[in-house]
Structures are given as structure tokens and as C-alpha cells.
Amino acid sequence: MDPHSDTLSAARSFGAAASVYGAARPGYPTEAVGWLVGDSRRVLDLGAGTGRLTEALVALDLDVVAVDPVEEMLEELELRVPGVPRILGTAEDLPIEDAAFDAVVVGQAWHWFMPERAVPEIARVLRPGGVLGLAWNARDTASADWLREAGELMHERHDASASVDSVVGPGRPFGAVESHRVEWTMRMSRARFLDLVRSRSHWLTSPPAEQGAVVAAIEELLAAHPDLVGAEDLEVPYVTHCFRAVLR
Template identity: 40%
Template sequence: MNGSSAFGDIDPEALSLRASSFGGQAAAYARERPGYPDAAVRWSLEPVSGPARPRVLDLGAGTGKLTESLLRLGADVVAVEPDPAMLAQLHTGLPSVRAMRGSAEEIPLPDASVEAVLVGQAMHWFDLDRALPEIRRVLAPGGVLAGLWNLDDDRISWVRGLKEVARSTVSFRQWHPGTGPLEGRGFRVVERAEFAHGQRRTAESMAATIATHSHALTLPEAERTELLARVLGYLRSTPETADGEFELPIVTVAVRALTG
């Protein structure tokens, strides 16, 4: 992976390894990862909303978490995903959706074929120097690009403790996906918004979710097992999470940009 990304301070080889780590856990990803709140998806599509169904590309679609939200809101969706295992899971879960293999850097769609490109939990993996011209190519005039990220709300003390135990490097307090990477790259308006979100979890399902995160997937097996055991121990001994189900507080950050 070359060029610029939102994780510019990570070694490119490590970034590439983490970006390609999800396919081996595609079923777990589909089962454990949260979806996206309708309000965030609706805000992302607002510039192209109207009487007609918007044509939307879900880019880096994974197992279809964002695709599900787009379908629920009535969009005409095509999904593009580079990992064959993740794409197979999307086909299984959403068999009626047009989905194909491709990447942000080489999108298998014609010029000006969609009104919106939405990216769920994936834009930070893109080589933006190559991806943004491709995204602009497939967008119709006046189209919108939007990235969405689900971030555990570690402004809350027990969530902060969980992230420390899990050795997660993505912190809502420290890493707010901003508008900078999109500004001055062929987009005339760039905006950012936040939406409250949440997911019902147990200690076991929360550990299973963390097991699908790239920093855990790329650990040696013994270290990964040790990390997940620590996570379970923390959750079972913390008052907010020790007694059956609990709500994981999430902030969904959305950044949208309009073509010039």
C-alpha cells in the first residue's frame, strides 16, 4: 500500500497487513460488528436525496454492514469489496445486492455512474492519492463522498479501561476522523458530524468483537489468546459489564464531501 492514508504514522507494511487481515474472520465480523445508525447514513446522503432512489456505491463494503443501512433507507446500492471472503459473506447475507470484487484504487464501475459513494469503517485503509480520483470518476456531477466510522466512546471511564486492556490504538478522544484528508482534493464542501449509537453486548460477545479488530487479528495466536482472556477478565470484574448484557456506547463519526 503506497501513497497517503488516514494512518500516515503507521509503517506501510504493518498497515497493509492490518488492512488485509479481516477475511479470515469474515463470519465473525458479520456477526459481531455493529451496524450504522440511520441518522448518520441519512445525513451522509442528504445532498443527493430527492424523489428518486439515489444510486449509491458502498465502497470497501466488507460483509455488508453499511449496505444493510442503505437498503433500509431505500437506496439503489452496488457494493464493492476487495477481500473475497468478506465479499462471499456479503453475498450470503444479502443475496439480492449487486456486489463485486474491486478496490477503492480500481473501482469496477463506469464514469459518473453513482450519485453517492459511502465508505463504512474503511476509508483509513485507502491509498487516498489513488482512490480519490477513482471516486471522483464514478461520481456523477454534484455527487457526495461520505466516510463513516463507529468508535467506542472512551470518554466513558469503563470503555477507556476496556480499550487500555485490549491495547486498542484507535481512541475516540485522540483520533477524530477529520475533514483534512479530503480538503483540496477536488471536493468543494467538506463537513463532519457525530451521531450517538450503541450495541448490546455481553462479556463474551464484546471479546468476540475485539477479536475482529485488525490489531488483534495480526497478533501471534498465543498473544491473541492472552489479550482476549484479559478482556474477558476485565469485563467480568467491572460493575458496568459484569452482569449479563450491557450497552456499548458508540459514536458514529461521518465526514461528507461534495464534488466540485
């Protein structure tokens, strides 16, 4: 069995929850995105999903094309970022001409790729000296006890963003990997936090009984934790982990 087909199947589990994913997931700080792309102008957002990273790229007045293997995600992206060209495709087989982009950026998706096939394809569509930029948003569970408990209930150990160092490193023909991190806080309602739970791949691929149990446990935590009693909204601390490498 092709392991890539299993990965694609898992990635496509997001399709049924595209609108929830788009509404619940956080965006990316301007500082982080600017660091990823440097002075690039034409950028490919690979694994673009519902367009959270695309939004930040467009806000920087960049020329952006979005690629994702899930049609429902790209449809949600069109609603969120109208007018951005969308291409249905995978990192391992990009339907794009050679040397077309100054930068390829990947938000929250590198761990879905097969690097031995994706890296040559990314290098092919980059111009000489082009940049590959990778970003993950991770909830900063170390800074809030309630968030650490929520992470355990959400099976945080399954989240690639919790161990980004283990999945980063494109290798040749890219040079050394640089890293950067941006700490920030997102204010959200309790309902949005529950939607965030429902947008995660582990929850989406779990049996209905387990899904219900996880949501119920999170609801109980949000209602009872002493740090949250009386709070109208939640202050959710994040760290955006950024990595970039230049095509040699």
C-alpha cells in the same frame, strides 16, 4: 516495495475472520446514514466488508452496489444482504464506469485507502455534484470506565476511528468537508463483545500468544469490573462520526 501492497495485505487479514467480523461489528444508525447520502439514490458502498453499512443503505430503499478487495467479506455480505450487486475491487482501481453513482460511501475503511489514488477514482465514478460520505463507529470510551479499560487492552490507540480527524479530508476535486456525529448505544452479550475484540485488525495480525493474552485480560475485566457485575448484557455506547464532501 509498494506501500499499497502492505495495506492490502493488512486489510485482507479480515478475510479469515469474515463471519466473526460480520456478526460482531455494529451497524450504523439511520440518522447517520441518511445524513451521509442526502437525496442520493444510486450509492456505491466502497470497502463494504460484510455489509454493515450496506444493510443501512438498503433499509433506506437506495440502489446499492458493494465493492471490497476481500472475497470472503463479500461472500459474508451476500448472506447478510442478499441480492446486492458485489464487485471485487479496490478504491484505487475501481472496475466501474464513469459518472455511475450519486454517492460513494465508506464505512470504517477510509484509513485503508491511498488517497492520492483513491480520490481521483472516486471522483471519476461520481456524477457531477455527487457526494463522498465517510463514517466511523467509535466506542465512546469517555462515557464508561470499563470500556476505556477495555480499549487500552485492545490497543485502541491503533484504531483509526479514535483519531478520525487525522485521516479525513479528500481535497480536490471535492469541496469543504462537513461533519456530523450521532451518539447511540448497542446492547450486546459478553460473547459478542469478545468476538468484537477478535475482529479487530490489531488482534488479527498479532502473534497467537498475544491474541490469547488480550482475550483473557478482557474476560477478566468483564467478570470483575464493578459496573458489570450481575449484568446479563453489556450496554456499549458508540459515537458515529460522519463526514461528507461534494464533488465540484
